[in-house]
Amino acid sequence: MRSAILLILLALLALAIGSQDWRAAASEEPSPAASLPSLQEYEKELIAICDSARDSIVQIEADYPQKRYDEAGREVPGNDPAGKYVILPPGKISSGFFVTEAGHIVTLTSNVEGAQKITVRPSTSNMAYEAQVVGADAQTGISVIKIDGNIFKPVKFGKSSGLRQGSLVAAVGNSFGLLRATTSFGTVSGLNRTVQMDAAQFAGLFQYTAQVYPGDSGGLVLNSSGEAVGIIFATYQPEDAKRKERLNEASTTLDDLLALTDPQRGGKMTDEEFVKELRTCLAAIAARQKAAVMQMRFGAAAGSPYEAVNSTESLHFAIPMDLVKDAIDQLVKSGKVVRAVLGVKVAELADEVRGVLNLQKGEGLLVEEVLQGGPAAGAGMQANDIIVSVDDKPVGSLLDMRVLMGAYKPGDKMKITLVRGKEKMTVQVTLGASQ
Numbered sequence: 001m002r003s004a005i006l007l008i009l010l011a012l013l014a015l016a017i018g019s020q021d022w023r024a025a026a027s028e029e030p031s032p033a034a035s036l037p038s039l040q041e042y043e044k045e046l047i048a049i050c051d052s053a054r055d056s057i058v059q060i061e062a063d064y065p066q067k068r069y070d071e072a073g074r075e076v077p078g079n080d081p082a083g084k085y086v087i088l089p090p091g092k093i094s095s096g097f098f099v100t101e102a103g104h105i106v107t108l109t110s111n112v113e114g115a116q117k118i119t120v121r122p123s124t125s126n127m128a129y130e131a132q133v134v135g136a137d138a139q140t141g142i143s144v145i146k147i148d149g150n151i152f153k154p155v156k157f158g159k160s161s162g163l164r165q166g167s168l169v170a171a172v173g174n175s176f177g178l179l180r181a182t183t184s185f186g187t188v189s190g191l192n193r194t195v196q197m198d199a200a201q202f203a204g205l206f207q208y209t210a211q212v213y214p215g216d217s218g219g220l221v222l223n224s225s226g227e228a229v230g231i232i233f234a235t236y237q238p239e240d241a242k243r244k245e246r247l248n249e250a251s252t253t254l255d256d257l258l259a260l261t262d263p264q265r266g267g268k269m270t271d272e273e274f275v276k277e278l279r280t281c282l283a284a285i286a287a288r289q290k291a292a293v294m295q296m297r298f299g300a301a302a303g304s305p306y307e308a309v310n311s312t313e314s315l316h317f318a319i320p321m322d323l324v325k326d327a328i329d330q331l332v333k334s335g336k337v338v339r340a341v342l343g344v345k346v347a348e349l350a351d352e353v354r355g356v357l358n359l360q361k362g363e364g365l366l367v368e369e370v371l372q373g374g375p376a377a378g379a380g381m382q383a384n385d386i387i388v389s390v391d392d393k394p395v396g397s398l399l400d401m402r403v404l405m406g407a408y409k410p411g412d413k414m415k416i417t418l419v420r421g422k423e424k425m426t427v428q429v430t431l432g433a434s435q
Helices: 002-028 039-054 241-259 271-298 321-334 351-356 398-405
Strands: 057-063 067-069 085-087 092-098 104-108 117-122 129-137 142-146 168-175 179-197 200-208 220-222 228-236 315-320 344-348 365-370 386-390 413-420 423-430
Touching: 039 168, 039 179, 039 220, 057 104, 057 168, 057 179, 092 168, 104 228, 104 321, 129 321, 142 321, 168 228, 200 228, 200 398, 228 321, 315 321, 321 398, 344 398, 365 398, 386 398
Parallel strands: none
Antiparallel strands: 057 092, 057 117, 067 085, 092 104, 104 142, 117 129, 129 142, 168 179, 168 220, 179 200, 200 315, 220 228, 228 315, 344 365, 365 386, 386 413, 413 423
16 A cells, blocks of 8 residues: 555656656747737837937928910910910929938929929928028939028938848828828838839839828938938829729810810800819819818818828839938039049840850940040940949949949049950049039
């Protein structure tokens, strides 16, 4: 009996020891969730990002001079007596950001170009300042304007070269001119994008998913450290059925108005009466647009207040800060940008062509044209040369070349390694200055 009890006690003791060892072993391995930041800590990080740029963002209001037209619909000078009809172009509201304590502000040139008056409202105050244009840079599409007043808070710059697909970013701007310093979050969804706008082509942009709206143009894209790494540049929205329907409706309305002055279609309205009727129609359209914006702002209950914004179909692009930082510095100092120029027109190569030329994937740029009398021509470069490196740094894209060129000043010497036919050679170029 005693031996049986002893065996039972020994078994229980063994179980206890095993259980204790198991618990000790389990406690040595932390739970995966324990190593993750809490939701509250993550929220604090997001709030810190928002706070980092709030004092640096401004709202920009551009007013444009009135235009005069004669009876034939031709624009005439303001003092021309034939200018019977006067049209005041609508103003434009956009965003910008301080880059100096003295009140220098960066925005997109398209936001202020041709404006008769520019008004700036810092996002954290009710003050309004009249701004003057300091200078513009056609290559990057940015302008610097300036206001006088208090000591302002310049934005903190970061390196856009550190962005990767999936990097967390925040977009900060003045949505619709009604929501000052609005922030939305997203990720970088694409790098080295090219956007065609009218006759100009902008390369090296990055694409991101943070939502932006009209009025945010010229605002900031921040990285996870709250540093400025991009400028809100462009939004692409494909035409959808509703937009086409509205365009057709507008076309029909205009055709109906034109019929009122066409005797062959039974119209008896004079030109002056037609202009008056047209103005009435335009005023009604403007009133409907204003009402729609107010619905978006205050969340009206009728229908969906956000119907006018195709957020699921829009692509957003930003100018990387690395591409414009030097231009910003030059504009602030002198009001103009002078760049080092090589004097060639280059194009990217398809990988199939690289294979034929025995180049590595992503290697080389094609010289399409050498400008007569330019630095490259003086160094002996020719059309159809393949540039493979600049001062031993490999190049394979327009962005590579643009970033590299930004590190040089006029008069600097540049060693270019190129392939001509089957021969590899090196040329020394003394860079010129942009006009």
